[in-house]
Amino acid sequence: MRNDEIASVFDEIADMLELGGENFFRVRAYRNAARAVRDYPEQVAALSREKLDEIPGIGADLADKIATLAATGDLPLRAELKGSFPAGLLDLRNVGGLGPKRIRLLAERLHIRNREDLRRAAEAGQLRTIRGFGPKLEERIVKSLVHTVEEAAHRMQYAEAALTANDLIAHLRGCAQVKRVEVAGSFRRRRDTVGDLDVLVAASEAEPSIRRFLEFPGVTNKLGAGETKATVVIGDKLQVDLRVVPRASWGAALVYFTGSKAHGVHIRRIAQTHGLLLNEYGLFRGERAIAGAEERDIYEALGMDWVPPELREDRGEVEAALEHRLPALLQRSDLRGDLHTHSTWTDGRATIREMARRAAASGLEYFAITDHSQRLTMVHGLDSERLREQAREIEAVGAKVSGIKVLRGIEVDILEDGTLDLPDGVLEELDWVVASVHSKLEQETSAMTRRLVRAIRNPNVDVIGHPSGRLIGRREASGFDLREVLRAAHEEGCALEVNAQPDRLDLIDTACMAAKRAGVKVVISSDAHHPHDFAALEYGVNQARRGWIEPSDVLNTRPLNELRQRGSRL
DNA sequence: GCCGTTTTCGGCCCGACTGTTTTCAGTCG
Numbered sequence: 001m002r003n004d005e006i007a008s009v010f011d012e013i014a015d016m017l018e019l020g021g022e023n024f025f026r027v028r029a030y031r032n033a034a035r036a037v038r039d040y041p042e043q044v045a046a047l048s049r050e051k052l053d054e055i056p057g058i059g060a061d062l063a064d065k066i067a068t069l070a071a072t073g074d075l076p077l078r079a080e081l082k083g084s085f086p087a088g089l090l091d092l093r094n095v096g097g098l099g100p101k102r103i104r105l106l107a108e109r110l111h112i113r114n115r116e117d118l119r120r121a122a123e124a125g126q127l128r129t130i131r132g133f134g135p136k137l138e139e140r141i142v143k144s145l146v147h148t149v150e151e152a153a154h155r156m157q158y159a160e161a162a163l164t165a166n167d168l169i170a171h172l173r174g175c176a177q178v179k180r181v182e183v184a185g186s187f188r189r190r191r192d193t194v195g196d197l198d199v200l201v202a203a204s205e206a207e208p209s210i211r212r213f214l215e216f217p218g219v220t221n222k223l224g225a226g227e228t229k230a231t232v233v234i235g236d237k238l239q240v241d242l243r244v245v246p247r248a249s250w251g252a253a254l255v256y257f258t259g260s261k262a263h264g265v266h267i268r269r270i271a272q273t274h275g276l277l278l279n280e281y282g283l284f285r286g287e288r289a290i291a292g293a294e295e296r297d298i299y300e301a302l303g304m305d306w307v308p309p310e311l312r313e314d315r316g317e318v319e320a321a322l323e324h325r326l327p328a329l330l331q332r333s334d335l336r337g338d339l340h341t342h343s344t345w346t347d348g349r350a351t352i353r354e355m356a357r358r359a360a361a362s363g364l365e366y367f368a369i370t371d372h373s374q375r376l377t378m379v380h381g382l383d384s385e386r387l388r389e390q391a392r393e394i395e396a397v398g399a400k401v402s403g404i405k406v407l408r409g410i411e412v413d414i415l416e417d418g419t420l421d422l423p424d425g426v427l428e429e430l431d432w433v434v435a436s437v438h439s440k441l442e443q444e445t446s447a448m449t450r451r452l453v454r455a456i457r458n459p460n461v462d463v464i465g466h467p468s469g470r471l472i473g474r475r476e477a478s479g480f481d482l483r484e485v486l487r488a489a490h491e492e493g494c495a496l497e498v499n500a501q502p503d504r505l506d507l508i509d510t511a512c513m514a515a516k517r518a519g520v521k522v523v524i525s526s527d528a529h530h531p532h533d534f535a536a537l538e539y540g541v542n543q544a545r546r547g548w549i550e551p552s553d554v555l556n557t558r559p560l561n562e563l564r565q566r567g568s569r570l
Numbered sequence: 571g572c573c574g575t576t577t578t579c580g581g582c583c584c585g586a587c588t589g590t591t592t593t594c595a596g597t598c599g
Contacts, residue, residue, distance in 0.1 A: 025582055029571035059572050097588090099597050134590055185599095198599085226587075241599085256584085261599075268583045273575085279584055 001045050002479065003037050006069050009078060010034035010062075015090055016081040018100040032057040035262060037066070039315055041514035042483055045070035088114025096144035097137055105130055119145050155193035156238060157472055159502035159539060162187075164234055165197055168216055175212040177203045179247055184257035188309045190542035192505045193472060196239040198257045206244040213242045249281045251294040256280035262314035263307075270302050270318070278302075310545040315513070329545045330524075330554055332538050337366040337556040337563070340411065340434050340465060340497065340525030341533075345390050346371040347379035349530045352390075352406065353397045358531035360404035366560045368409035368432040369394060373421040375413040376438060382410065384426045391429075405560055407431040411465055416440050418454025420461070427460035434497065434525075436465030437478070445479040452480055453488040463523045463555075464489070466499040466506040474503070482511060486518035495521040495555050498547075500540025501533075512547020523555045 014030035036057040037044050044052065044066055052063040065075055085107070091114065092103045106112040109130050110121050118141065121127055127138040165183045172181045178201050182188065185198035203209040210230050214222060221233035230242045245253040256264060256279070271278035276285055282292025283301055291297035296306045304321035308329055311317040320326045342348030343355055350358075352369055359367040371390070372381040382390065391408050398406045409432035413421035420427065420435060427433050435455045443451065455461055467485070468477035489496060496515055499506045507515065507522065515522055524540040526533050544554065551557040 023571085026571050028582080032572080057572070061571060097597070101596060132590065132595070136589055140588095224587090229586080257599090259599085261583095265583050272583075277584085281585090 001069050001073060003040055003044055006044060006066060007034040007038035009069060009075065010037065010065075012090075013075070013078055013081060015093060016078075016084075019089065019093075019103060020081065020084065021100070021104060029057070029062070032262075033062045035314075039313065039510055041510050041517065043481070046483075086113040088117075091115060092118060095141060097140045098144075102133075105132070115145060155195045155473075157193055157502045158187070158191065158542070159536075161194045161197060161238065164218065164238060164240075165199075167218070168197070168199060168234070168240070171216050172199070172201060172209065172212060175203075175209055177205045177208045178212070179203060180250055182254060184254060185259060188258045189260065189312055190310050190546060192508065192543060196241060197234075199240060199242045200250075200253055200257050201242065201244045202247045202250040202253075203244050204247070209244050210242065245280070247293065248289070249292050251296070251298055252278070252282045252292040253280045254295050255298055258309050258312060260313050263312035263318065266314050266318045267299075267302060267304070270304075270322075274302065276301075308545065310542065311548065313546070315510075327548050327550050330541055330549045330551050330557070332541045333363075334551040334554070334557045335364070335524060335537060335541070336559060337364055337368075338362075338526050338528065338534065338537065339368045339407075339409065339432055339463065339523050339556055340370050340499070341367055341528040342371050342411075343369055345369075345386070346376070346381055347529060352393055353401060354531055355528065356397050356401040356404050356406050358534055360401060362534040362537075364404060364534070366405040366407060366563075368407035368434075370409035370411040370432065370434045372438075373410055373412040375415070375421040381413075381421075384422060387422070387426060388429075409433060411436055412461075413438050414451060414455045414464075416443075416451065418451040420455065420458060424458070424460055427458075430460075433460050433462050434465040435461045435463070437469055441469045441475070441478045443478065445481065448478050448480040449484050452485050456485065456488045456492050456494045459492070461492075461494055463495040463497050463525075465497045465525070466501075466504050466527070467496055467511075468506050468508070470504065470506050470508075472503045472505070477506070477508075482514055483518075486515060486520050489515075489520045490518050495523045498522050498524045498540045498544050498549075499527050500524060500536040500538070500543075501527050502536060502539050505539060505543045507543070507547070509543055509546035512544055512549050516548060516553050521555050522549060522553060525556075 010030045011034040014027050018027045036055050040055060049063060052058055052066060068075055089103060089107060092098050110126055112118050112121055122138050122142045127133045128135055165187060169181050172178050180202040182200050183197055184200045186194045187197055201209045206228050210225055213230055214225060218234040219232045220235060223231040228244050232240050234240050243257060268278045271283060276283055282289040283298050291301040299306045305324055305326050307317050307321050338359060341355055343352045372379050374381045374383040394406050394408050408430050410430055411434045414435050414437045415421055452464060470477035496507055512522060524537060524544055526536045528534050555563060
C-alpha cells in the first residue's frame with residue numbers, strides 16, 4: 001500500500017471517529033499520523049518497526065495499524081466504523097457550516113443520512129427546529145449544498161494564482177495607509193497548488209485598506225467584510241481573505257497566516273515550553289509582548305533560526321532551526337544552465353536561435369536543446385538523421401549568439417520495456433540526454449519501476465525527465481518504487497529532473513527530499529517550449545526549495561566545465 | 571492515540587467569527 005493510500009485510511013478513520021463523538025485528541029492523532037505518512041519520503045509499508053517508531057506521531061498502536069494495512073489492505077477498525085453509520089453522512093463534512101457536532105445533531109434529530117435528505121429538510125425549513133440552528137445557518141447550508149462539489153476539489157496552480165497575487169499586491173500598495181503587504185498561506189510556502197489566497201496587510205488604519213481591497217477590479221463576489229478582515233472571490237473561483245493587523249503585530253501575523261498549520265502548532269508548543277504564548281498578535285510573556293513586529297524576532301526569541309516559508313511544513317524544519325542546521329536553500333540565481341528545452345524541430349514554438357537569445361537574456365551560461373525522439377510521431381520526433389541535421393544548426397547558432405553555450409541534447413523516449421527510442425551510438429554523440437516516459441503511463445508499479453531502472457542503467461542517460469509523469473489536476477503520478485529508482489540512480493550517477501512546468505513540478509517536494517537523502521543529484525529544468533518558458537525555472541526552484549535542496553544538490557548550478565568533469569560525454 | 575528537560579499520567583495550539591444565544595457552542599483557518 002502506498003503512503004497516500006495509508007494516509008487516506010487514517011484520515012477516513014479520523015473523520016469517522018469525529019463523527020462518532022470520539023475524544024478529539026484521538027481524532028487528532030489519526031490526522032497527524034495521516035500527514036506524517038503522506039509526507040514520509042519512503043514507503044512506510046516497507047519500513048521496519050524501529051523505523052516506524054522514529055516517525056513523529058506514529059506510536060505503538062499506529063505502527064501496528066500500518067503493518068496490518070500493509071499486510072491485509074484494510075483495518076478492522078475502519079470496517080467497524082463504516083458499519084456504524086450511513087456512508088452519506090461523512091460527505092456532509094464538505095458542506096459549509098457543518099462540522100461533526102451539527103452533523104450528529106442532524107442525524108439524531110431529523111434522521112438525515114445524506115445530502116439529499118439534508119437538502120429536503122433544509123428547504124422544508126426543518127433545520128431551524130433544532131436548538132442551535134437558525135434561519136441563517138439553514139440558508140447557508142442550502143447555498144453550500146449547491147456549490148460544494150466543485151469548490152472543495154479545486155485548487156489552483158501556483159503560477160496562475162501568482163498572476164492575481166501580484167496584481168492584488170500592487171493594488172493594495174496604492175492605499176496610503178498600507179505599510180506592508182504580503183500574500184501568506186500556502187502561496188508564500190510556494191506549494192504547487194493553492195486553495196485560496198491569504199493576504200496580510202499592516203496598516204495604520206484598517207478601514208481604508210479593507211475598502212481598497214473590496215475595490216480590486218477582479219472582485220466578482222464579496223463574501224464578507226468586518227473591521228479587520230474581509231473575504232472576496234476574484235475571478236470565477238479564487239477565494240481571497242484579507243487580514244489587516246497593526247504594524248507591531250506584522251511578524252506574528254505573518255508567521256501565523258503563512259502556516260502551515262502543523263508548523264504553527266509545533267512552534268506554539270515550543271513557545272509554551274518557554275512559558276510563552278504565541279498568537280497572531282505577538283509572542284507574550286504574561287501580558288508583555290516580547291516579539292511580534294518581525295518574523296525573525298519571534299523565531300529568535302524561541303531559540304530558532306528564521307525558517308524559510310517553503311520549509312514550514314513540520315517536516316523537521318523546527319528541529320533543524322532549533323539546532324541551527326537549516327539548509328542554505330537553492331535560489332534561482334544559482335542556476336547557470338537549463339538542460340531541457342524544445343525548439344521548432346519538434347513541438348517547441350521558437351527556433352533554436354530565438355531560444356538561445358532568451359536563454360542568454362535569462363542570465364544562463366548554457367542550455368541544451370532536447371527535442372523529442374522519433375517515437376513521438378505526432379510532434380515529428382527526431383530520428384538519427386534529423387538529429388544530426390539539427391546538430392549543424394545548433395553549431396551555427398552557437399557561433400552567432402554570444403554569451404550562451406548551446407548544447408546538443410535529446411529528450412529520448414523510454415519505451416515500454418525500459419529501452420530507449422534511439423540507438424546508443426546516436427545518443428553517445430550528444431552532450432546531454434534526458435530520458436522520459438511519454439507512453440503507457442498507467443503501467444503497474446513493478447513494471448514502471450523496472451522500466452525506469454533500466455533507463456537509468458543506460459550509461460548514456462544523464463537525467464530522467466519528469467519522473468512521475470503527473471499533470472496537476474489532470475493526470476495522476478504513475479506509481480513506481482522511489483527507493484529502488486533512487487538506489488539505481490545513485491549507483492549510476494544518473495540525476496532526476498525537477499521539471500519546472502507549472503502543471504508538472506515533478507519531482508515533487510518530498511521526492512526531492514528523498515533524492516537528496518539518497519545522494520542523487522537533481523536538475524532543475526524549464527522544459528521550455530517557448531522563450532517565455534525560461535521564466536518557469538522559478539517554479540522548479542520553489543519546488544526544490546520545499547524539498548530542502550541546496551545548490552550543491554543540483555547539477556545545473558555548476559559551471560559548464562565542472563558539469564563536463566562528471567564523466568559524461570559533455 | 572501520542573508523548574516526555576514538570577516523563578508513564580495527564581496533558582495535548584490559538585483566536586476570530588457566526589449565529590445563536592443571553593453567555594456560548596461550533597466552525598474555521
